[in-house]
Amino acid sequence: MILGPRFDRALALAHDLHRDQTRKGGNIPYISHLLAVCGLVLEDGGTEDEAIAALLHDAVEDQGGQETLDRIRDLFGDHVAGIVLECTDKIERRPADDSPKGWRRRKEADLAKIASLSQGALRVKTADRLHNLRSLITDYHIDGEMLWRRFNGGRAGTLWFNRASAEALMTTRPDNILCQELIRACNSLENLLKFDLETDSSQ
Template sequence: MAPRATDQPWQDLDLVMRAAAYAADAHRGDLRKGTTIPYLSHLWSVAALVLEHGGDDEQVAAALLHDVAEDHGGTARLADVAKEFGPEVARLVEALSDSLVDTDAGEEKAPWQERKSTYLQHLADVDERVALISACDKLHNARSVEADLREVGPAVWERFRVQEPEQHLWYYRSLVEALRPKVPAALGEMLQRTVAAIEELAQRD
């Protein structure tokens, strides 16, 4: 017998839809780097991947909210997420953030290399719930880079603050190494294949 909808761990649709509305408000006007694509497209794509790979309602909500504190409000925003969505969603969002300074208030993030190195060290200690969302986030980012490399070539790197391809390749290779042992096999394989495709395209250019 097929399970009833209420038996599914991701069926708290109210939590998910509230998270979607909150993210839409927080990221209002935000676009994907160097494009006219609303940033919400990334958040929904990550949430869909989390759902496809077995995430529960709190993980899906955190996927939708994974950049709100990092991009808009830092620790104050994180406290609001905890109030609105509970401690577990806030814990996941915090673990997915590589910076919690308030850029909206003019605070500056640490340099890219420092933030990414610290985040990679942090991934060694995260649990599988965090790793699943992080892998889905990085997979969607990597797929976007791959698609843009095929469409516009090396000009894609000009969209980023750090424009050296080798820096991005180092980061993606390191993410595969850190995340693959902690996530479902199919997800880890997709991330590895996508990063390999980026490497091939970058070398071709």
Template sequence: MQLIDKALRFAARAHEGQYRKGTKTPYITHPVAVGMLLLKHGYSEELVAAGILHDTVEDTDATLEDIEKIFGRNVAEVVAGCSEPDKSLGWEERKEHTIEFLKTASNEIRAVACADKLHNIASIMDDVTQGGEEIWTRFNRGRDQQEWYYRSLIDSLGTQGTFPLLEELKTAVQTAFANT
């Protein structure tokens, strides 16, 4: 648990002052939830730490070098695999890259990416329940494009076989987009 505790403290500092898109929910709740999903499914302490850190390089001033120095090469490789390589690209290009990359990614990267997407879609579903369909307008692309992305991710993540987190994601996506 020492590595997980260190990851929690590092991510909390890195994401300080950040909020979930369109909400007043502190951003740190997302990486913590991703880590908890991985822990619940019996993944290693290293992978849980990587899940907690998965957005630090993409969304904060933290670097992969920082992650590797503090948490080791394995954690840094998973964080790198879960980070979009070029945020200057358009939404479609970034999402298509992620979909293609995950088809051949390691099981560890696929597990963290799946936990990330599972928590994201669960959060969206909660927000839709409380605030209605207009919640989709807070995203760069609306409901239809989000549905395409999530369904494509499921296919991509399943290329190498299924696993319990992926089954949970499939169920959540089916529920979120049930009326289409």
């Protein structure tokens, strides 16, 4: 598959929308995440529409709400806009409820809709979760237990959500390589934490 001018425009738009954002807790440009998710989607056999949606999967939630969704639909069509919408937690610009109960409700709602996602949205969602989890493992090696301060769910909530997401996605596509890698990444993180806990307790 050759990526055409539509992909070029999507890449430029993603950079324009997210140029002032960095990854949580660091100075890494946010577009690094979008490029990584897009790469995973393409390596999984994704279409150009799915690759474009991967580049823009956080645009509506983080950068403009309904106005940005309308812009994506105008530029790239209903299919891309539909995938982006399926991957969007909220469209409204009102601040999210980041209390423990509010965070848990949002994450439970996100998990509940996985079973009804289109194949394109499942591919983008899985790639998104996989890259986030890989980044989490890397950051844990650097920051240790201080890492969990970045997340509204803390250590326990973050581990719960990653495991629940991986299992829900695996149920939808059990033979998919990305889903299998996501489960392995969950196992790796949990085993790493268990090893560190056992090491600390033995000292």
